[in-house]
Amino acid sequence: MKALPFVLSVIATVVAVLALAATLSSRDGDVAELRARVAELERGARAAPAKPGAPGAAEGAERPRRTRRNRSPAPSDPPVEAEPVVPVVRPAVSPATAGDAAAGNATGSAQSFLTGWVRSFETQPKGSDFFRLAVEAYAPDLVADLRGYLADARQPPALRLWVAKILSAPRFSDDPYAIDALVDALQTSPTGDLAKAVIDGIAGGGGPRHAVRLEALVPTTTDTTARMALIKGVAATAGQHANAALLRLFGREQHEGVRAAIVASINPLDETSGLQLIRRAASDDHYPVRNRGAERLGVFRSDDARALLDEWLAWEKEHAVRARLSAARAQQDEIPSYDVRRVLGPPDVPTPGADHVNAWCPAQENAGTEWLELTYAKAVDATVVRVYEVYTGGAVARVDVRSPGGSWRVGWEGTSDLHGGGTFEARLSSPGVAVNAVRVTLDTGRHKGWHEIDAVELVGPDGSAFATDATASSTWGQ
Numbered sequence: 001m002k003a004l005p006f007v008l009s010v011i012a013t014v015v016a017v018l019a020l021a022a023t024l025s026s027r028d029g030d031v032a033e034l035r036a037r038v039a040e041l042e043r044g045a046r047a048a049p050a051k052p053g054a055p056g057a058a059e060g061a062e063r064p065r066r067t068r069r070n071r072s073p074a075p076s077d078p079p080v081e082a083e084p085v086v087p088v089v090r091p092a093v094s095p096a097t098a099g100d101a102a103a104g105n106a107t108g109s110a111q112s113f114l115t116g117w118v119r120s121f122e123t124q125p126k127g128s129d130f131f132r133l134a135v136e137a138y139a140p141d142l143v144a145d146l147r148g149y150l151a152d153a154r155q156p157p158a159l160r161l162w163v164a165k166i167l168s169a170p171r172f173s174d175d176p177y178a179i180d181a182l183v184d185a186l187q188t189s190p191t192g193d194l195a196k197a198v199i200d201g202i203a204g205g206g207g208p209r210h211a212v213r214l215e216a217l218v219p220t221t222t223d224t225t226a227r228m229a230l231i232k233g234v235a236a237t238a239g240q241h242a243n244a245a246l247l248r249l250f251g252r253e254q255h256e257g258v259r260a261a262i263v264a265s266i267n268p269l270d271e272t273s274g275l276q277l278i279r280r281a282a283s284d285d286h287y288p289v290r291n292r293g294a295e296r297l298g299v300f301r302s303d304d305a306r307a308l309l310d311e312w313l314a315w316e317k318e319h320a321v322r323a324r325l326s327a328a329r330a331q332q333d334e335i336p337s338y339d340v341r342r343v344l345g346p347p348d349v350p351t352p353g354a355d356h357v358n359a360w361c362p363a364q365e366n367a368g369t370e371w372l373e374l375t376y377a378k379a380v381d382a383t384v385v386r387v388y389e390v391y392t393g394g395a396v397a398r399v400d401v402r403s404p405g406g407s408w409r410v411g412w413e414g415t416s417d418l419h420g421g422g423t424f425e426a427r428l429s430s431p432g433v434a435v436n437a438v439r440v441t442l443d444t445g446r447h448k449g450w451h452e453i454d455a456v457e458l459v460g461p462d463g464s465a466f467a468t469d470a471t472a473s474s475t476w477g478q
């Protein structure tokens with residue numbers, strides 16, 4: 001019996017080759033191309049039955065499908081339909097393709113790709129990459145069908161995993177129907193690979209709608225690992241409301257390990273709820289929970305956060321927690337990457353031309369006008385303002401300067417000839433006047449990319465100075 005599929009595959013291949021040969025010879029008689037196609041079809045027919053899951057087999061089996069679809073309809077398809085284990089003749093799984101193509105019915109094509117993909121799992125453990133890509137392309141037309149496959153426990157696990165990934169794509173993050181499909185899958189399969197794939201997918205592409213549904217599942221999920229995964233999904237998708245959601249979950253959670261996981265997921269972008277949650281964690285009887293709270297406290301740098309750390313450190317007895325609080329204090333004291341304070345002092349980006357955290361960077365890429373205002377402890381009779389424009393460069397549009405006790409005046413205005421990262425020197429229109437403040441205005445639309453400034457130096461005949469204080473129009477990550 002094992003020989004039957006192979007014999008059928010060879011017969012089908014020969015018929016397919018003859019059909020292709022007729023098509024090609026009637027078109028242009030390109031013998032070389034014909035031979036190449038024949039070799040491909042033969043490789044596909046021989047490889048697939050022998051090693052249905054091997055990468056080479058999958059490739060060999062799929063290549064003819066593309067070829068066939070681009071050529072004339074194959075009259076030999078019906079016998080192929082009758083023998084499903086012969087991948088090379090599988091183009092016949094899309095009888096709808098020819099008819100729908102003729103009718104210009106895109107949805108019909110989508111359905112035929114889906115049918116081909118589902119059937120490919122009969123011969124390839126991971127399914128056909130080609131049909132999967134086609135299904136992904138048409139996925140918005142197939143959500144109802146994909147939802148059905150995801151919910152159907154009889155379908156191959158690999159197929160359901162892929163469907164979960166497809167429906168988790170960012171383009172479905174606002175589609176309640178797709179979101180429901182994913183959450184329904186979690187309700188019926190709260191643990192295991194499928195649940196993990198669904199939550200990973202949701203965490204990667206989901207939004208606040210997902211967060212609400214995931215949060216609702218937490219109280220009814222008894223498995224602690226699954227509950228932690230749900231919490232990770234909530235934290236990843238709830239955006240600015242993540243810490244508020246985590247705070248609610250923390251209040252209901254009985255398991256100390258899960259409480260620790262909740263605290264570890266605190267989002268640094270929401271300090272108000274973040275500090276409330278850390279305060280709850282600080283009074284937890286289980287020190288691993290306090291450990292996570294002490295660690296996360298380091299990401300908040302406000303006076304409130306520093307005060308909470310001082311207050312906590314005054315009574316905390318557990319050595320491990322104290323050590324983490326000390327590390328958090330060091331983190332609070334550290335200047336964040338790309339912070340405006342990174343522009344103070346002499347340049348410290350080792351290799352201009354590359355992105356580096358030691359430089360100030362505006363919040364957004366190519367957002368238009370940005371500015372950087374600097375003050376200097378020592379006034380300099382300046383002739384030049386040297387801008388260490390280490391990444392992208394060429395954005396300086398204007399440099400204003402101010403003398404001690406004076407008002408702002410334009411020191412330089414124009415178009416920089418700097419391309420790429422480097423140092424731009426603005427020669428002041430009124431040189432030799434004492435300056436202790438500089439405002440650099442950037443037009444970040446002049447050169448596409450992230451614009452980063454490492455330092456700004458006042459230069460005069462009697463010496464130079466670097467900035468001691470700075471503010472900016474915006475800062476990356478803040």
Ligand SMILES: [Ca+2]
Nearest residue numbers: 342348358454
């Ligand atoms: Ca710097």
